[in-house]
Amino acid sequence: MGTTDGEQTAAGLLEDPKSFDPKGTLALILVYFCILVTMWVYIYFVEFLGNDLIVVG
Amino acid sequence: MTATADAPAATADDGTAPDDGTGGSEPGTETFYDRFPEAARIVRATFLGAFLAFAVGTTFGIIQTLHRTGIARPFSSVDYYTFLTAHGVFLVLSFTIFFLVGVFTWALVRSLDRPLVNTRFSWAWYGLMATGMTLTGLTILAGFTSAVDVSADVLFTFYAPLQAHPLFYGGLAVFLVGTWLAGLDWWRTFLAWRREHPDERIPLQAFMVLTTTIMWYVATSALAISVLFFLLPWSLGLIETVNPTLTRTLFWFFGHPVVYFWLMPAYLLWYTVLPSIAGGRLFSDPLARVVFVLFLLLSTPVGIHHQYLDPGIAEGFKFVAMTNTMFLLLPSLLTAFTVVASVEYGARVRGGTGLFGWLRTLPWRDPAFTGMMLAGLMFAAGGFSGMVNAGMNINYLIHNTIWVTGHFHLTVGTAVALTFMAATYWLWPQITNKPIYSRQIGLAQVVLWFAGMALMSNAMHAQGLLGVPRRTAEPTYSGFEYGSAFGGYGELNLQVAIGGTILFASAVLFLSNVVLTMGNSRTDGLAETLAEPISGSEDAPLVLDNIRLWGGIAVLLVLLAYALPIVAIVQRGGLFGPGGEAYPMVLDxxxxxxxxxxxxxxxxxxxxxxxxxxxxxx
Structure with a gap:
């Protein structure tokens, strides 16, 4: 395995690329997911609670 | 040598990512220009066509931005719609498609490691595309003068009742035939390769090109019907009316998958070039293939989600389109994972550590890398606004508002356009043997594009929530004021104008850099190579390469999604419609x-x- 104490080393990854565990990618995707959820909640407020009907003209 | 992108993964002795060797007999010593000079000339011609359209389109972009925000209105508001049409057509049909046929030609020839079957045929499709787009473009530009009775102020979404001069549709038809022949050229070249290599897996880049081509054929079938049977005869006066709902539906049949036609070359670059620039390797070849198959299947049977507010289409059909659209999120999320993981591998190999610390070791000074990464980041933001667009109920909130404009400036305007510009910094030396004039200017340019778009697109989204309409020269009304969210209407307008100005400056920098690069002399030592995937094609089930099967299922899904709605539209309104009188109806x-x-x-x-x-x- 290309890890030492849970940390993936360059030498280990070059020796065995398939041991690569994309933990950083998972972390970034979780951050993105949290942003998405926050934005959805925001849109919920905009759509259902923030506005009355706008009638132009 | 044969394409070996599918060979078992191996590690180079020097500790760097291994090379797939398709750059030449001696890997890394020959550029694409050295190895396939004829194909390189075609790719260069397509890129130059794209850059010309980009120059015109972005100029019209800044004029529009300043006009609708009220900062500067040197032209009449009637001309705004001519600018708008030109901006849309030059950028999303001409710039994107000319660039992508170049990328696809490069990727196919490079990955198959064989020249195109017949270069004359390649020049023929390029000539058709150029002739067609010139006709269409000149027809639009003629709208600025009353000296000739020719105009096409129909916007990029050119369905009825807006009517253009026949030359507009004729030019589009010729352009479209050019793209079809380009696809045929790629397929012929692939089939020739297949005869030479009957037992090999399709190289990944070629697989991406071939599946996208099939998707394009499916998508444009409706556009061809719309133009040849309805819009062109109507414009020529051969038929008096058309069914507007039918032409809208046929347009959106094409109008959504065209988004993926723009996006797939960006994905191709993210999957196969970006990891190598980062010093990494594609995480998974099989996942990449699955993603392209999913786009082939799902890109087209979703177009009705652009018509949620159209009367004359039953809610049930719209619901089917929404469901398909939500499935379409899957391949994009798979891409986010695969591409970021591939780049992370590069960062780890470079010695990056920590949950986020690895990001610091990436080559951020490389304009090609930074541009593509920022483009991907913007695409993630566009993913959110796209989900709002796709939801049937929540779409009503932002339908036909400038939110939608903000959305597609994140997707095609950044994910695609910024990737193409960034890729130019990597690809141009490969197809010309000329080094980029200034990589520093390139880096500044991609960062400026990101900053300008962040400002402009965010303000457009916020304005959309206030109900500010899109496609409007003067989006204010007497006796009515917009509310405020993240700033009032005026403040958001300022953000749009500043963002648009930064974008224009970025475009000028890009084009100047390209022109100055063309003045450089040819040199050696520019060859770049692409690394093999960590999980190669040997891990991918053989069925993934059965493009005939996936094409068949794609057609079936399209029939399921569209047969009933189209029959209902024709039954209700007739093939040539109850209405559809040409604009301007008010004058009639x-x-x-x-x-x-x-x-x-x-x-x-x-x-x-x-x-x-x-x-x-x-």
């Missing part, structure tokens, strides 16, 4: 009124004078 109405008013007045006046309001007057 005024003419009729002027013609009939005297008679009406003469007939009705005695009743009126005699107190006869009940005789039918309001």
């Amino acid at each position: 109405a005024l003419a009729i009124l002027a013609e009939q008013a005297p008679d009406v007045l003469v007939e009705r006046m005695p009743d009126v004078l005699g107190g006869g309001w009940a005789g039918g007057w309001p």
